[in-house]
Amino acid sequence: MTAVDNLWYLASEARQEAEQVYHRLADEHEDYVEFQTTRTVSRDRFRTVAERIEAQGLPYGAHTLAYRPSGELLLVKQEAIDTWVLPGGEVEPDESVREGARRELGEEAGIDVTYDGLGILGEVRFLSDGHEAWGVLPVFEGEADSTDLEVRDPDDEITEARWFEELPENARDRAVLQEWRSDRFGE
Template identity: 55%
Template sequence: MVVSDLWFLAEEASQRAEQAHQRLRERYSGYLDDRCTRRVSRRRFRTLARRVKRTGAPYGAQTIVRRDDGEVLLVRHEGVDLWVLPGGEVREGETYREAAVRELHEEAGITADYGGLAVARRVDIRCSECETWGVLPVFAAAAEKTTLRVRDPDGEISAARWFPFEDLPADTRDRADLLAWRDRAAP
């Protein structure tokens, strides 16, 4: 693939991201608009741009799940060697919320009462030659069952645990963002 083909893919992905973001605006209200930038290799850029072109979301959908005592659920993702929010790719025909619900069940073995969209994060994706963007919808939910059981068919998730917001592990991806979202993420 030459640079012009990568540029074209990036443009198509950006158009799809705009459509996805517009649908989120039409469907949900009261969520936090957030933004971040990811600088990636050309190969990773191609992978993420293809995902965005297909679904509008480079990383799928996530859920901030709380239980009654206020603790938040994190899962250990071995692919990135970090604690992360449960979530993942959107399958063909799934809504973002359906993907978030499915991923929560697979990665932690629980169900939750979804309260809506907490954050619609714009993820700007850049490599040396091109840039595009996608959305990362983060839903808020209250745990209905709090006993955790990892059932991840991909084998990427090795553990699931509840953590107080004040005591998140140092190796939590987007730790500062989670703390900033804490008060907005109540379902």
């Protein structure tokens, strides 16, 4: 079998896993914002994300949309790309998706939340060399149990955590976050 055939097979397996994870999350939760995005990536990057998706359905792991009752949202700074993002990351094999989101939140911002459910359910499509795969991006929502932030990221990817009343211009998926905030807080 050629490399192209192997990549096609990997993409097919990844799509099947993503389908199962997406439907499981959609069936377990209500009232979440949905979005889709497409990224064209290199062949090596495609293989990496397809392998992650095949393993868990998740190319980027699970994330948490932590908020204060006032509507302020927690974002963390990924200095390497100069972007504010939601805390989150890869889910360990022995964790549920939400457990992974909670652990990542603790590492990247030093807080916990009382989860309300799923706030955003994303579908991320990847294209490369005529191949296509997609994965699920689950973002759980929850009210912060405390607001004192402390970055303890073992990967050293996150350099700062901050509450935002107004989302910064360099916030990843800003439009989706604003849609969620509007739905949640009527803004």
